[in-house]
Amino acid sequence: MTSPPMRQTFSPRGPLKGAIRVPGDKSISHRALMFAGLAVGRSRITGLLEGEDVLATAAAMRQFGAHVEREGDGTWSVEGVGVGSLLEPKLALDMGNSGTSTRLLMGLVASHAITATFTGDASLSGRPMKRVIDPLSQMGASFEASAGGTLPLMLRGASPAVPITYRLPVASAQVKSAVLLAGLNTPGITRVIEPVPTRDHTERMLTGFGARLEVAKENGETVIAIHGQADLAPMDVVVPGDPSSAAFFMVAASIVPGSDLTILNVGLNPTRAGLLAVLRQMGADIAELNPREVGGEPVADLRVRHAQLSGVDVDPAIAPAMIDEFPVLFVAAALAKGTTRTTGLDELRVKESDRLAAMAAALTSAGARVEEHADGLTIHGTGGEPLRGTANGRVKSLLDHRIAMSMAVAGLASSGGVEIDDTSPINTSFPTFQRLIAEATA
Numbered sequence: 001m002t003s004p005p006m007r008q009t010f011s012p013r014g015p016l017k018g019a020i021r022v023p024g025d026k027s028i029s030h031r032a033l034m035f036a037g038l039a040v041g042r043s044r045i046t047g048l049l050e051g052e053d054v055l056a057t058a059a060a061m062r063q064f065g066a067h068v069e070r071e072g073d074g075t076w077s078v079e080g081v082g083v084g085s086l087l088e089p090k091l092a093l094d095m096g097n098s099g100t101s102t103r104l105l106m107g108l109v110a111s112h113a114i115t116a117t118f119t120g121d122a123s124l125s126g127r128p129m130k131r132v133i134d135p136l137s138q139m140g141a142s143f144e145a146s147a148g149g150t151l152p153l154m155l156r157g158a159s160p161a162v163p164i165t166y167r168l169p170v171a172s173a174q175v176k177s178a179v180l181l182a183g184l185n186t187p188g189i190t191r192v193i194e195p196v197p198t199r200d201h202t203e204r205m206l207t208g209f210g211a212r213l214e215v216a217k218e219n220g221e222t223v224i225a226i227h228g229q230a231d232l233a234p235m236d237v238v239v240p241g242d243p244s245s246a247a248f249f250m251v252a253a254s255i256v257p258g259s260d261l262t263i264l265n266v267g268l269n270p271t272r273a274g275l276l277a278v279l280r281q282m283g284a285d286i287a288e289l290n291p292r293e294v295g296g297e298p299v300a301d302l303r304v305r306h307a308q309l310s311g312v313d314v315d316p317a318i319a320p321a322m323i324d325e326f327p328v329l330f331v332a333a334a335l336a337k338g339t340t341r342t343t344g345l346d347e348l349r350v351k352e353s354d355r356l357a358a359m360a361a362a363l364t365s366a367g368a369r370v371e372e373h374a375d376g377l378t379i380h381g382t383g384g385e386p387l388r389g390t391a392n393g394r395v396k397s398l399l400d401h402r403i404a405m406s407m408a409v410a411g412l413a414s415s416g417g418v419e420i421d422d423t424s425p426i427n428t429s430f431p432t433f434q435r436l437i438a439e440a441t442a
């Protein structure tokens with residue numbers, strides 16, 4: 001499924017102009033396929049992200065017995081199997097690079113009377129799964145994982161599973177969603193307590209599919225309760241544009257002089273909008289046009305004009321609302337006036353790569369001044385001068401799409417260009433990235 005390695009150089013190409021449309025939200029696309037695959041009847045999904053990660057979820061839902069088809073006009077049609085009726089996959093589920101597919105589907109399997117084996121690429125096989133194995137074991141599922149609690153792993157679901165109340169030890173929407181999805185086929189009420197809010201697409205969309213789910217605030221924490229052995233009803237889902245994909249263009253247009261770019265149809269769920277707030281704090285010129293609602297999510301068009309950014313101390317409390325956007329924020333910081341300090345970012349070390357180490361190495365090799373700490377980076381910006389570029393080597397993307405795209409943006413704001421060893425991971429989340437860069441800079 002994964003694409004062959006591709007070496008690529010991104011050089012300065014002038015301002016970003018005009019209007020572009022980024023693909024559908026990755027988090028929402030995964031959930032739309034999964035929940036439609038659990039509903040009884042036919043759902044239709046428009047705007048689905050057709051990246052490798054989401055296609056891995058589609059393939060897995062087929063193995064569980066759902067009928068998943070792409071129609072000629074790009075709409076996806078899904079006939080679900082019904083909660084409680086997942087079939088046992090005949091083959092190992094190849095999750096590729098996708099942590100979201102893996103962790104959420106582990107939740108689904110955990111409360112069904114089936115056994116499934118999960119495999120993935122080298123990046124995914126190094127990522128921690130204990131964070132989902134722990135709560136799902138409490139619900140009755142059993143696991144045979146590789147040493148260190150990683151893939152490949154085999155999961156035997158429990159039927160019936162046992163409802164639990166689980167306080168999240170890490171701020172993770174994937175862990176929250178895994179427990180809630182296991183709760184869908186568990187008798188009684190399964191609860192997740194979230195000390196720090198994370199993206200809430202699971203809660204919003206499950207409610208749309210007819211699940212009984214209550215969200216309450218207790219002592220400053222969020223408590224999500226799902227009533228088990230639910231029936232889901234099919235629905236039509238419209239997937240808004242992915243703010244995590246728009247992020248690369250928000251930063252590119254902010255740091256490349258003369259830019260004036262409109263990014264259409266960007267999801268602005270408050271649990272995802274942290275980068276917008278931090279860029280504005282740094283002095284970015286970003287206007288929200290035509291605010292509206294798409295598929296139960298707030299959406300707007302973003303008009304981004306070049307501005308001289310200034311370094312800031314990023315409040316660690318905002319991290320969950322921009323957890324995937326730090327790599328590209330570091331690029332913005334490298335071009336800002338003054339110093340940007342980030343802390344509280346231990347989670348970045350267990351993403352598709354160790355994103356603190358990967359971005360420190362990549363930006364340094366492109367000429368930026370970066371200090372790496374245990375839980376963050378300190379970056380001394382150029383004050384708007386272009387970065388030197390990777391004159392003496394090339395950046396390693398480490399099977400991490402967001403490292404590749406962030407350093408591509410750095411290349412647009414360099415004098416000598418940035419060479420990346422492998423841009424093929426970009427296909428996991430943003431297959432049209434290179435085309436949109438070319439269009440915006442044409």
Ligand code: S3P
Binds near residue numbers: 027175
């Ligand atoms: C995601 C949650 C986040 C994020 C990932 C997508 C999701 O992961 O980094 O890209 O769709 O729930 P964590 O839950 O591990 O923070």
